[in-house]
Amino acid sequence: MVIVVCGPGGVGKGTVVARLVAEDPRLWLSRSWTTRAQRPGEPDDAYTYVDRATFERHVAADGFLEHAEFLGNLYGTPWPDPDGERDVVLEIDVQGAQQVLARVPADQVLFILLEPPSPEVQAERLRGRGDPPEQAEKRIEVAQAELAAGRALGAVRIVNDDLDRTVERVQRLIAERRAGGG
Ligand code: ADP
Numbered sequence: 001m002v003i004v005v006c007g008p009g010g011v012g013k014g015t016v017v018a019r020l021v022a023e024d025p026r027l028w029l030s031r032s033w034t035t036r037a038q039r040p041g042e043p044d045d046a047y048t049y050v051d052r053a054t055f056e057r058h059v060a061a062d063g064f065l066e067h068a069e070f071l072g073n074l075y076g077t078p079w080p081d082p083d084g085e086r087d088v089v090l091e092i093d094v095q096g097a098q099q100v101l102a103r104v105p106a107d108q109v110l111f112i113l114l115e116p117p118s119p120e121v122q123a124e125r126l127r128g129r130g131d132p133p134e135q136a137e138k139r140i141e142v143a144q145a146e147l148a149a150g151r152a153l154g155a156v157r158i159v160n161d162d163l164d165r166t167v168e169r170v171q172r173l174i175a176e177r178r179a180g181g182g
Pocket residue numbers: 007008009010011012013014015016125126128129160161162163164166
């Protein structure tokens with residue numbers, strides 16, 4: 001199974017995914033490539049940081065399951081290589097989700113859209129994380145379009161208000177899928 005977690009910047013994707021992976025050894029988190037600069041305080045292993053030429057060579061060599069440009073930077077998922085029988089977790093944008101849905105059979109994809117309780121809460125979380133104001137503004141500007149696109153693609157929508165509750169809801173969806181339902 002491929003679990004795709006989408007949602008606007010600051011909604012809590014990274015936080016939720018980190019909890020999921022820490023609590024379930026049967027999940028395998030994909031590490032994306034990006035041309036974006038590392039944020040202050042961002043762990044070295046959050047992404048594989050590359051320059052644009054390196055990224056483009058990898059695209060030309062068909063090295064990505066999906067890739068997209070988001071706010072001027074390139075992001076891509078290398079072809080997943082989970083060890084063992086683990087389910088793959090992708091934390092990607094909605095353009096990437098669309099490509100995954102086109103490439104992976106629907107019954108093998110669990111597509112989750114995390115939604116902020118409100119744009120104000122999203123802005124607060126971006127500020128709290130220390131995003132520079134102009135970057136935070138851009139992420140807030142594109143948020144409504146991202147949410148609309150995710151909903152149109154049929155994602156399961158979860159409002160990330162209480163973190164524990166969000167994690168539990170996602171875990172329940174994963175369990176249902178593994179059991180052959182949902
Ligand atoms: P994203 O990966 O979607 O850009 P992050 O996971 O970096 O978002 O979260 C942005 C900020 O919001 C972080 O400081 C994180 O600790 C905080 N956060 C995430 N989920 C919640 C939540 N449910 N309630 C309150 N704060 C949250």
